[in-house]
Amino acid sequence: xxxxxxxxxxxxxxxxxxxxxxxxxxxxxxxxxxxxxxxxxxxxxxxxxxxxxxxxxxxxxxxxxxxxxxxxxxxxxxxxxxxxxxxxxxxxxxxxxxxxxxxxxxxxxxxxxxxxxxxxxxxxxxxxxxxxxxxxxxxxxxxxxxxxxxxxxxxxxxxxxxxxxxxxxxxxxxxxxxxxxxxxxxxxxxxxxxxxxxxxxxxxxxxxxxxxxxxxxxxxxxxxxxxxxxxxxxxxxxxxxxxxxxxxxxxxxxxxxxxxxxxxxxxxxxxxxxxxxxxxxxxxxxxxxxxxxxxxxxxxxxxxxxxxxxxxxxxxxxxxxxxxxxxxxxxxxxxxxxxxxxxxxxxxxxxxxxxxxxxxxxxxxxxxxxxxxxxxxxxxxxxxxxxxxxxxxxxxxxxxxxxxxxxxxxxxxxxxxxxxxxxxxxxxxxxxxxxxxxxxxxxxxxxxxxxxxxxxxxxxxxxxxxxxxxxxxxxxxxxxxxxxxxxxxxxxxxxxxxxxxxxxxxxxxxxxxxxxxxxxxxxxxxxxxxxxxxxxxxxxxxxxxxxxxxxxxxxxxxxxxxxxxxxxxxxxxxxxxxxxxxxxxxxxxxxxxxxxxxxxxxxxxxxxxxxxxxxxxxxxxxxxxxxxxxxxxxxxxxxxxxxxxxxxxxxxxxxxxxxxxxxxxxxxxxxxxxxxxxxxxxxxxxxxxxxxxxxxxxxxxxxxxxxxxxxxxxxxxxxx
Ligand SMILES: CC(=O)SCCNC(=O)CCNC(=O)[C@H](O)C(C)(C)COP(=O)(O)OP(=O)(O)OC[C@H]1O[C@@H](n2cnc3c(N)ncnc32)[C@H](O)[C@@H]1OP(=O)(O)O
Ligand SMILES: O=CC(=O)O
Ligand SMILES: [Mg+2]
Numbered sequence: 001x002x003x004x005x006x007x008x009x010x011x012x013x014x015x016x017x018x019x020x021x022x023x024x025x026x027x028x029x030x031x032x033x034x035x036x037x038x039x040x041x042x043x044x045x046x047x048x049x050x051x052x053x054x055x056x057x058x059x060x061x062x063x064x065x066x067x068x069x070x071x072x073x074x075x076x077x078x079x080x081x082x083x084x085x086x087x088x089x090x091x092x093x094x095x096x097x098x099x100x101x102x103x104x105x106x107x108x109x110x111x112x113x114x115x116x117x118x119x120x121x122x123x124x125x126x127x128x129x130x131x132x133x134x135x136x137x138x139x140x141x142x143x144x145x146x147x148x149x150x151x152x153x154x155x156x157x158x159x160x161x162x163x164x165x166x167x168x169x170x171x172x173x174x175x176x177x178x179x180x181x182x183x184x185x186x187x188x189x190x191x192x193x194x195x196x197x198x199x200x201x202x203x204x205x206x207x208x209x210x211x212x213x214x215x216x217x218x219x220x221x222x223x224x225x226x227x228x229x230x231x232x233x234x235x236x237x238x239x240x241x242x243x244x245x246x247x248x249x250x251x252x253x254x255x256x257x258x259x260x261x262x263x264x265x266x267x268x269x270x271x272x273x274x275x276x277x278x279x280x281x282x283x284x285x286x287x288x289x290x291x292x293x294x295x296x297x298x299x300x301x302x303x304x305x306x307x308x309x310x311x312x313x314x315x316x317x318x319x320x321x322x323x324x325x326x327x328x329x330x331x332x333x334x335x336x337x338x339x340x341x342x343x344x345x346x347x348x349x350x351x352x353x354x355x356x357x358x359x360x361x362x363x364x365x366x367x368x369x370x371x372x373x374x375x376x377x378x379x380x381x382x383x384x385x386x387x388x389x390x391x392x393x394x395x396x397x398x399x400x401x402x403x404x405x406x407x408x409x410x411x412x413x414x415x416x417x418x419x420x421x422x423x424x425x426x427x428x429x430x431x432x433x434x435x436x437x438x439x440x441x442x443x444x445x446x447x448x449x450x451x452x453x454x455x456x457x458x459x460x461x462x463x464x465x466x467x468x469x470x471x472x473x474x475x476x477x478x479x480x481x482x483x484x485x486x487x488x489x490x491x492x493x494x495x496x497x498x499x500x501x502x503x504x505x506x507x508x509x510x511x512x513x514x515x516x517x518x519x520x521x522x523x524x525x526x527x528x529x530x531x532x533x534x535x536x537x538x539x540x541x542x543x544x545x546x547x548x549x550x551x552x553x554x555x556x557x558x559x560x561x562x563x564x565x566x567x568x569x570x571x572x573x574x575x576x577x578x579x580x581x582x583x584x585x586x587x588x589x590x591x592x593x594x595x596x597x598x599x600x601x602x603x604x605x606x607x608x609x610x611x612x613x614x615x616x617x618x619x620x621x622x623x624x625x626x627x628x629x630x631x632x633x634x635x636x637x638x639x640x641x642x643x644x645x646x647x648x649x650x651x652x653x654x655x656x657x658x659x660x661x662x663x664x665x666x667x668x669x670x671x672x673x674x675x676x677x678x679x680x681x682x683x684x685x686x687x688x689x690x691x692x693x694x695x696x697x698x699x700x701x702x703x704x705x706x707x708x709x710x711x712x713x714x715x716x717x718x719x720x
Contacts, residue, residue, distance in 0.1 A: 002284060004354065007036035010043065010361070011354040013284035020370065024295055028376045030414055038413025039353070039369050043361050046406055050346055050362045053402060056089075057395050057700060060431070061464065063088045068467035074573045082569055090431055091569075092397060095441040099498030102422060102447055104384040108269040108338040109422075109448050110502050112239045113554040115542040116451075116533040117268035117337060118509065120278040120613050121293050122286070124304040125315060129539055131297055132318045133268040134337045135243075136543030138175070139252065140262075142168040145516035147544055160251075169256070172263050179237045179550040181216045182206060191257040193233050193246060195224045202326045204233060207258075223323030223331045230261075234323050234331070237550055241266040241333060243321075268542040270504075270533060271337035273297060275367055276344050276392050277456075277628040278613035280606050282708045283715065284352035287366070294341055295374040298381060317380060338388070339381050340424060343367035345393030346402070348704050364391075365406065372410045372421055387416075388448055390424035393456060394439070395700070396431040401442040419446045424504075428453030428629075429460045429700070433486050434572060436493045450499070451506030451535075452490045454483065459632030461576060462640055463701030469577035470644040473591045474637055477576045485571035491530045491558075492566040499532075500558045507534035511625040513615055516544055527552035530561045537625045580646055589655075592647055594619050595634040596692070597659040600676065602626035603688040604663060607710045609672055617666060631691065631703045639695025649693065656689050683710050 004011035012020075021032045067084055068074075074081035085091040108114075119130035142148050143156075143164060148171050150156065153163045176187035185208040192207040204221040206213050215221060215235075222241060223234040233244040245262040247253040253261030275281065275290050296302025303316045318335040325331040344367050349360035368389070375387040382388070391403045400423075407421040423446050425432070425439060432439050440447055461482065462471050471477065487507070494505040507526040510519045519541060526534035527548050536542045601616035616626045624630070641647045647655075660676040667673040676685040687710035691703055698705060 002351065008033070008040040009356050010036065010040050011358070012036070013352045016284045016288055016352050019288045019292065020373070024291065024370060024373050024377075026377075028373065028414070030373070030376070034413065035369075035373065038410075039365075042365050042369060042406065042409055042413070043353075043355050045409065046365060046402070047355065047359075047362060049402060050364070053346060053395075053399055054699070056398075060088060060090050061700070064090070064464060065467040068465070068469075073465070073468040073575045073577045075575060075577075078570045078573060081573060085434075090396075090434070092435050092438050094435075094437050097496075098441060098444060100440065100444045100447055100503060102445060102503060103419070104386050105422065105448055105503065106338050106382050106384050106386060109388075109504055112269050113527065113532045114240055114269035114549045115267055115536050115545040116504075116506060117271040117539065117542045118274055118278065118342075118535050118537065119271060121273040121275055121297075121341070122279040122281060122290050122612065124293050124296070124302060125306055127273055127293050127297065128302060128304055128315045128317065130268065130271045130273070131336045131339060132315075133271060133539035133542050134266060134318075134334060135264050135321070136267040136539055136546075138172055138242075138263040138265050138543060138547075139168055141516075141540045141543040142171055145540060145544070146514070147171070147516045147520055149517070165252070165255075169252075169260075175547060175550070176242075176263070179242070180220050180235050182208070182213045183216045184208075184213045185210045190260070193244060193258055193260070195233065200328055202324070202328070221326060223325045225321075225323045232323065234333075238553055240269075240546060240549055265543050265546045266333075267546045268337040268536070268539065270340055272340045272342050272390055272535075274342045275371065276342045280610040280612040280707070280711055282610075282711045283350075286610065287350065287352050287370075291370050291374060294371055295377065297339055298374050298378045300380045336380065340388035340390050341371045341375065342390035342392060342424075343371055345391070346399060347393065347699060347702060348708065364403075368406050368410050369413070372407070372416070373414055376414055376416065385420065386448075387421045388424060389421055390426060390449070390451075392426040392453065393429055393700075393702075394425065394432055395429045396435050397438040397442045400425060400432070400439045404443050404446060407446065422446050422448035424449040424451060424506075426451055426453045426456070427486075427490050428456035430457065430464050433457065433489060434569060436489060437497065440493070440497050444497075447503060449504035449506050449533075450490060450494050451504070452487055452508050453629065454487070454508040455511070455627075455629035455633060457486060458483070459629060459636050459701050462633065462636040463696075463698075465575050465577060466636075466640055466643060466696055466701075468575055470580045470646050471637060471640045472576045472578045473583075473587070474595070474633060476578075480576045481571050481574045482576060485567035485574070487529065488564075488567050489572065491561060492564055495530065495558055495562050496566070500555065500562075504532040505530060505558075507531040509535040509625065510537060510541060510545070511630060512622060513537045513541065513625050514623045516541065520544055520547070524548040524551060527554045528557055530554065530558040580644065583646070588641070588646055590619070592638065592641070592652065592655050593659060595638050596652070596655045596688075597662055598624065598626060598634045599631055599638075599691055600656065600659050600663045600685070600688045601666065602631050603691065603707065604667070604673070604676060604684040606707055607684040607687050607714055608674055610711065610715075619662075628703050628707070632701055635691035635695040635698075635703060636701040638692040639701070642693070643696050652692055653689065656685070656692070660685060683714050686710070 003014040173188040189209040222236040231246040243264040247261040248259040250261035350363040605611040664675040
């Protein structure tokens with residue numbers, strides 16, 4: 001039983017109260033009395049409305065279910081469906097022309113385009129790595145992944161594979177030729193990079209096997225630095241920097257005619273420190289862990305020590321980088337990504353704080369108050385004093401307006417200027433994408449991004465269409481018309497609301513963290529579509545995805561799309577339902593197995609160990625990033641087939657039991673893992689099965705209620 005302290009009528013977990021009073025409030029100028037009375041007024045002012053908004057979700061879903069039961073899929077009567085959605089208040093009046101008014105945004109949001117990294121903030125080692133992922137070695141990213149190839153002579157060997165190394169250098173030279181072309185010749189043939197000073201102005205001269213040359217565009221030379229035997233040449237293209245590292249002492253540099261030891265790319269311009277779908281935070285203890293790391297990132301004091309490769313590593317935030325600009329003046333570049341924090345949505349409550357009637361308070365309210373409080377101690381992040389909160393899983397404009405009102409109240413309670421808190425709208429629920437313009441309008445003074453979280457959006461698509469018919473297989477859903485309409489609408493509506501040059505239009509996650517060659521092929525589609533940023537799962541992926549923002553000038557792409565017609569609601573509502581007779585029995589079995597194993601592989605680590613994001617191999621042994629949103633898709637997909645009789649309850653249970661052995665084998669090397677096969681009453685197995693068997697009844701198909709309840713059970717009695 002938690003130990004609660006009375007704070008202005010609220011019961012606050014004692015450890016949380018201590019964290020707030022001794023750590024988070026320190027140096028902010030906000031007193032403990034003001035903080036707790038502020039939190040108490042947030043709770044009194046917003047809780048009832050929060051509950052009403054959730055009831056509206058349920059009512060709308062139940063009316064949509066009824067409509068499908070009598071009409072079938074929306075495609076059978078699109079005009080009737082749309083009118084019905086207007087009648088029940090799912091669709092609202094679209095506002096007229098307007099331009100967003102957000103002020104005081106950092107350049108990483110307004111004028112620079114590049115990768116957006118996401119990281120579970122609960123993991124300090126990863127969270128620091130993600131903050132430092134502003135800069136990444138291109139050589140390491142190419143050599144350490146399948147980007148150049150993993151086959152034949154190029155396969156990574158026990159030691160250094162010289163053929164693979166040469167392929168990496170050649171690929172990197174290709175990038176340099178594309179992004180920083182020479183007046184004559186190729187970076188492949190450079191024998192010396194020299195900075196020449198003429199009357200106080202520095203210029204870059206390159207010797208090549210065909211004679212001396214310069215950059216075709218000399219303004220791409222942005223600066224230089226020297227540190228012992230290591231020199232750095234700074235280049236810039238599309239606003240992104242690249243440092244050529246020259247070091248003849250370095251084993252790679254020693255083999256290069258010009259001593260080129262590496263190319264360090266500006267990579268993750270922004271990083272989302274995630275308190276939501278990639279973490280498992282179910283009680284005050286977990287929430288404190290999340291908040292403490294976020295605070296440490298804001299103050300710059302977060303340090304993590306760990307063993308790696310037989311050595312103790314101490315990781316902390318990187319400092320800024322100082323170069324000398326061509327005119328001799330110092331040029332300071334940020335050493336860290338601009339950090340954004342993702343709060344939880346409006347759904348869950350937390351027992352970390354109880355209201356006057358002993359009810360757990362909205363977790364979103366607590367996140368808003370504490371993550372913004374921590375960001376008040378920002379010493380390293382925003383240069384404009386902005387606080388960037390990403391708000392997920394909002395259904396429609398009223399819920400966006402509600403989030404904005406909460407942020408306004410938090411600003412007041414913490415003595416921050418109005419609109420200091422900027423909101424990133426996750427466009428990941430169907431009611432938000434259908435009413436996107438109105439949703440943006442509701443946040444027009446503080447919106448800093450709209451991002452297509454297509455994973456949650458797919459889960460919501462399936463849940464909304466639960467009664468419409470059986471859905472396509474997971475991979476087939478991705479090539480349907482509704483999803484391209486959704487992605488296009490996000491960009492085009494964002495452009496129409498004046499996002500270009502002001503705020504980010506963002507795209508979703510690359511969820512195959514080890515498939516970098518494929519990412520290089522596919523993810524260039526994001527900047528080409530006019531997106532300022534797109535999500536990557538790791539720093540290495542950020543460095544490789546950065547190549548795409550050199551290859552594509554996003555602002556030009558946005559100009560090209562500006563007058564494109566926006567796909568209408570009829571395409572957005574074209575539902576991924578199938579004719580069940582088109583699937584063979586073995587295809588159904590295979591899909592069920594795949595979903596079962598993904599759910600089990602993710603859930604078991606969540607429930608047993610509190611790991612909110614995992615790399616889980618699928619049945620083809622492709623490692624997939626699994627988080628709560630991907631789990632929502634798999635569980636909704638199974639629930640939908642169960643509802644429409646493609647699979648029976650017995651088949652689902654039997655498949656989960658068989659797949660438990662597969663997942664046990666996959667985790668055999670983990671000493672903390674407790675097997676599920678033969679232990680089907682275990683909390684983890686039951687949680688996974690519940691997500692499938694009771695998926696249709698979960699609010700909006702979310703996985704949080706079941707995961708939280710089961711994890712709390714494990715924590716309470718150390719059960720498995
Ligand atoms: C739908 C959505 O909401 S998507 C958003 C939520 N998803 C995410 O946030 C994904 C974040 N990514 C991750 O959590 C991880 O990359 C996983 C779970 C997918 C894979 O993790 P692992 O299996 O540990 O990865 P792997 O062994 O390949 O690499 C580990 C190394 O990469 C680093 N790393 C991996 N992912 C990240 C990351 N997102 N940020 C920072 N560093 C990372 C680790 O720090 C570690 O390096 P270190 O030893 O120097 O500390
Ligand atoms: O949050 C991202 C998503 O795809 O869902
Ligand atoms: Mg999401």
